[in-house]
Amino acid sequence: MNRTIISINENHMTSNKRLHIIPALKDNYIWLLGNTQKQVVIIDPGESTPVINYMTTHQLSPIAILLTHHHNDHIDGVIDLQKNYDNLPVFGPDEINLPITKISQQKTLTIGDFTFDIIAVPGHTLGHLAYYINPYLFCGDTLFSAGCGRVFEGTYTQMLNSLNKLKSLPDNTIVCPAHEYTLSNLKFATHLVPNDIDINAYYQKIAHDAITLPTTIEIEKKVNLFFRCDDLKLQTEFKINNELKLFEFFRTQKNNF
Ligand SMILES: [Zn+2]
Numbered sequence: 479m480n481r482t483i484i485s486i487n488e489n490h491m492t493s494n495k496r497l498h499i500i501p502a503l504k505d506n507y508i509w510l511l512g513n514t515q516k517q518v519v520i521i522d523p524g525e526s527t528p529v530i531n532y533m534t535t536h537q538l539s540p541i542a543i544l545l546t547h548h549h550n551d552h553i554d555g556v557i558d559l560q561k562n563y564d565n566l567p568v569f570g571p572d573e574i575n576l577p578i579t580k581i582s583q584q585k586t587l588t589i590g591d592f593t594f595d596i597i598a599v600p601g602h603t604l605g606h607l608a609y610y611i612n613p614y615l616f617c618g619d620t621l622f623s624a625g626c627g628r629v630f631e632g633t634y635t636q637m638l639n640s641l642n643k644l645k646s647l648p649d650n651t652i653v654c655p656a657h658e659y660t661l662s663n664l665k666f667a668t669h670l671v672p673n674d675i676d677i678n679a680y681y682q683k684i685a686h687d688a689i690t691l692p693t694t695i696e697i698e699k700k701v702n703l704f705f706r707c708d709d710l711k712l713q714t715e716f717k718i719n720n721e722l723k724l725f726e727f728f729r730t731q732k733n734n735f
Contacts, residue, residue: 545570546618573605601637
């Protein structure tokens with residue numbers, strides 16, 4: 479499978495926005511959201527070269543960088559991008575130790591004709607932010623397709639609450655996570671619930687796709703066990719009649735899978 483293919487997915491264009499996905503590092507994605515004037519907001523540039531090459535090829539001009547959390551594979555391209563594009567503003571959570579504009583206390587962020595809702599999603603890191611601009615969600619390492627991020631800094635309660643915030647977004651939300659982990663997440667899910675019809679069907683559908691993202695909230699409600707911890711059938715199956723405890727069980731099982 480060739481992850482180096484760079485694609486603009488025609489299915490994920492709205493009337494005035496364009497979504498671009500750039501594979502980077504080992505299994506990261508850097509997302510660009512553009513407008514009709516070919517201006518783009520760059521989300522989580524873990525490296526600069528593929529972004530610069532992509533923007534040059536497609537004649538795009540960056541107007542801002544948005545960061546979700548402080549991990550290096552999400553921020554390491556920032557300084558080089560700022561060197562290449564004068565005065566490029568960078569926004570992100572207070573936890574990031576770079577000279578950027580800190581926006582953890584804000585509810586929204588407007589850059590040109592883009593207005594993002596800022597959603598605090600502590601758990602993977604304490605300051606993790608997600609950005610929503612209807613219908614797009616940029617969720618870093620909080621929500622993956624068929625999975626979720628590791629709980630490194632927060633508590634399981636925080637992480638579950640964060641996932642539930644994202645789950646409450648509209649079903650047609652186009653979900654843009656920062657990693658290609660879908661197949662390994664589905665492998666884990668089919669190991670835990672081998673007879674789940676939705677999970678098996680989705681696994682077969684995407685098994686040979688080099689790029690499985692973006693996904694949607696509607697799909698994740700079906701195939702993501704971490705979105706289904708309130709499901710009474712699952713709770714009965716695992717004899718854990720509590721959403722938080724079932725979430726903790728799934729997450730710790732995944733850590734050791
Ligand atoms: Zn991370």
